Amino acid sequence: MIYIENLTKLYASTPAVDDISFEVETGEILGFLGPNGAGKTTTMKMITCYMPPTHGRIKIAGYDVFTDSLEVRKRIGYLPENAPLYDDMNVLEYLKFVAELRGIRGHEKSSRMKKMIEVTALGDVLHKDIGELSKGFRQRVGLAQAMIHDPDILVLDEPTSGLDPNQIVDIRDLIRRLGEEKTVILSTHILPEVQATCDRVLIINRGKLVADGTPEELQSSFQGAEKLRVEFKAADRDAISSRLKELSQVRSVNDVSQSQQSYSAAFIVELEKGSDIREEIFRLAVQENWVLLEMYKEQASLENVFRELTV
Amino acid sequence: MSNILTILKKEFKSYFNSAIAYIFITVFLLITGWFFVSDLFLANQASLRGPLSIIPLIFIFFIPGISMRLISEERKSGTIELLVTMPVKDHEIILGKYFAALALLFAAVLSTFPYVMTISILGEVDGGVIFGQYLGMLLMGAAYLAIGTFASSMTRNQIVAFITSFLLVFIFFLIGKMLVFLPTSLVAIAEYISIDFHFENLVRGVVDSRDMIYYFSLISFFLLLSFRALGSRKWK
Ligand SMILES: Nc1ncnc2c1ncn2[C@@H]1O[C@H](COP(=O)(O)OP(=O)(O)OP(=O)(O)O)[C@@H](O)[C@H]1O
Ligand SMILES: [Mg+2]
Numbered sequence A: 001m002i003y004i005e006n007l008t009k010l011y012a013s014t015p016a017v018d019d020i021s022f023e024v025e026t027g028e029i030l031g032f033l034g035p036n037g038a039g040k041t042t043t044m045k046m047i048t049c050y051m052p053p054t055h056g057r058i059k060i061a062g063y064d065v066f067t068d069s070l071e072v073r074k075r076i077g078y079l080p081e082n083a084p085l086y087d088d089m090n091v092l093e094y095l096k097f098v099a100e101l102r103g104i105r106g107h108e109k110s111s112r113m114k115k116m117i118e119v120t121a122l123g124d125v126l127h128k129d130i131g132e133l134s135k136g137f138r139q140r141v142g143l144a145q146a147m148i149h150d151p152d153i154l155v156l157d158e159p160t161s162g163l164d165p166n167q168i169v170d171i172r173d174l175i176r177r178l179g180e181e182k183t184v185i186l187s188t189h190i191l192p193e194v195q196a197t198c199d200r201v202l203i204i205n206r207g208k209l210v211a212d213g214t215p216e217e218l219q220s221s222f223q224g225a226e227k228l229r230v231e232f233k234a235a236d237r238d239a240i241s242s243r244l245k246e247l248s249q250v251r252s253v254n255d256v257s258q259s260q261q262s263y264s265a266a267f268i269v270e271l272e273k274g275s276d277i278r279e280e281i282f283r284l285a286v287q288e289n290w291v292l293l294e295m296y297k298e299q300a301s302l303e304n305v306f307r308e309l310t311v
Numbered sequence B: 001m002s003n004i005l006t007i008l009k010k011e012f013k014s015y016f017n018s019a020i021a022y023i024f025i026t027v028f029l030l031i032t033g034w035f036f037v038s039d040l041f042l043a044n045q046a047s048l049r050g051p052l053s054i055i056p057l058i059f060i061f062f063i064p065g066i067s068m069r070l071i072s073e074e075r076k077s078g079t080i081e082l083l084v085t086m087p088v089k090d091h092e093i094i095l096g097k098y099f100a101a102l103a104l105l106f107a108a109v110l111s112t113f114p115y116v117m118t119i120s121i122l123g124e125v126d127g128g129v130i131f132g133q134y135l136g137m138l139l140m141g142a143a144y145l146a147i148g149t150f151a152s153s154m155t156r157n158q159i160v161a162f163i164t165s166f167l168l169v170f171i172f173f174l175i176g177k178m179l180v181f182l183p184t185s186l187v188a189i190a191e192y193i194s195i196d197f198h199f200e201n202l203v204r205g206v207v208d209s210r211d212m213i214y215y216f217s218l219i220s221f222f223l224l225l226s227f228r229a230l231g232s233r234k235w236k
Helices: A039-047 A069-074 A091-101 A106-119 A136-146 A165-178 A191-197 A215-221 A235-246 A278-289 A302-310 B001-015 B020-044 B049-067 B071-078 B077-084 B088-110 B115-122 B129-153 B158-177 B184-193 B194-202 B209-234
Strands: A002-011 A014-024 A029-033 A055-060 A076-079 A155-156 A183-189 A200-205 A208-213 A226-233 A250-255 A264-271 A293-299
Touching: A002 A039, A014 A039, A014 B020, A029 A039, A029 A191, A039 A055, A039 A155, A039 A183, A055 A235, A069 A076, A069 A091, A069 A226, A091 A106, A091 A136, A091 B001, A106 A136, A106 A293, A106 B020, A136 A165, A136 B020, A155 A208, A155 B049, A155 B077, A165 A183, A165 A191, A191 A302, A200 A215, A200 A302, A208 A215, A208 A302, A215 A302, A226 A278, A235 A250, A235 A278, A235 B129, A250 B129, A278 A293, A278 B001, A302 B088, B001 B088, B020 B049, B020 B088, B020 B115, B049 B129, B049 B158, B049 B194, B071 B088, B071 B129, B071 B209, B077 B088, B088 B129, B088 B209, B129 B158, B158 B184, B184 B194, B194 B209
Parallel strands: A029 A183, A029 A200, A076 A155, A155 A183
Antiparallel strands: A002 A014, A002 A055, A200 A208, A226 A264, A226 A293, A250 A264
16 A cells, blocks of 8 residues: 655755655555654655655555656545644535645535544534634644545544543544555554554664564564563562572573562562563472462563664 | 535635734734825825835735645645545646635735725826736735745645745746846846836836736746645655
8 A cells, every 4th residue: 555665865965765665555544653853754755745855755545646646645644743734614614625625525524524523523613713622622623634635545643632531542543444445554552552543663763774673573683682570479589589590591580579568579580582481480389388469471562672773 | 626615615714714814904904004105194195105115015024924834734734635635736736825815915905995095085096007017016016925825835844845835936026126236138038027116107007918928927937836746745
């Protein structure tokens, strides 16, 4: 659906996007991650035909963004960063304006508008001027206009910024549902959001693509060592710690018990890569008569992956 | 075509959402009305000559005020990004906006129609002359607006847009007033470029195709420049 080849954008000879290539399939939700100034917005502006690439090519549904821009624009719904909207129009007028520019007419126009007002929960502010809306409502109007023509491709630059927690959940659900048949590219700084909504993640840093994969793939490939968290009902902490250290394949044992909670003893056990000694720990506990409260493998969080790649 | 209409309607409405439209029409009527009435009572003359003598000057100040926001405001607020990434062609954006400003100008000019009625009650009306006079006002305004649209398409700052179009319009106006200082070889050219010269022709009731061609070329030229300025985002 989206095909990007050697994409480069120079701003006065400084690259904002530097030789990026990737493809996105129909039905894929792609999360764009990267620190401030990484080039996420710039890439989106090129995909949506706002500005041309300095080098490289972008093809959307077989159309080149530069030579067949109109065909591409028909198929894309775009929410730019900070939702730039006309402050002097009210919400209803604005949605009508966008629907007409999108070529939606007559009965379909009112039904699409109604649908968008429903999914973005704009019912209470329809007659308010956009300039008077709170940031979150403004963002919702931006989302409504992006989806009003039911586009095949959605490009959303920080879609949940400024939304309240209830709306964030609703919008993520909406994006997930849309993502079943459509292609969605979204950028965000909220890493749990990526885990909650995206099928695939691209991390860019200083204009370069530094990671590409599912959230799980990225997590496991960046896991330095396996970590287990185990917690026992209060007992002699030092004794447990030293017994755990004696187990094979254990690199280190860290006591992470909270001092005020004297009834439990918790440890992070770091293991050799690829090993799993949960069974041994269980047997040890049985043998020593320790009461095991909790034991799980700690995932390298996406945060760790992100920091590793971009700091 | 329907995109032009959609943009036209939106822009026209936003003139009335802000105070611009009301201020423009009111002040326009007050000034022209003053000249009309003073001609009527002081010179005992029922004609449009009074208002027409002041209109080129009114337009120089007011028309840049109408056109300054057209595109620069979209640049400033970033809405231009959404507008040009919709399936709308650049010329539809320019024309929709230009026609909206033109519609406001028409509304202001046509609201002077009570003067014509007064003249027709008090004396003889030459339909041809009145037609020429109105055509003159509209074409001159339309040309100034095209210049203003161009100025607005160049910058994200409305004040800069205002000053640029004011200066450009002023140059076109001034050329006509400077003819006496020019060497004779240049007079014909300067006369042709001057907006005032063509305006005077129409106001006398002479509707000549040369004057029409002049105005339409001027309008097309500046709208084409605006189109190019809007398209500059696509330069690699
Ligand atoms: N119009 C411009 N002129 C010059 N440089 C620009 C322009 N727009 C962006 N840049 C530069 O391009 C780089 C990438 O910016 P971009 O807005 O794409 O980052 P981003 O990944 O979206 O960041 P953020 O997370 O802060 O939104 C930055 O270094 C920025 O300063
Ligand atoms: Mg950005």
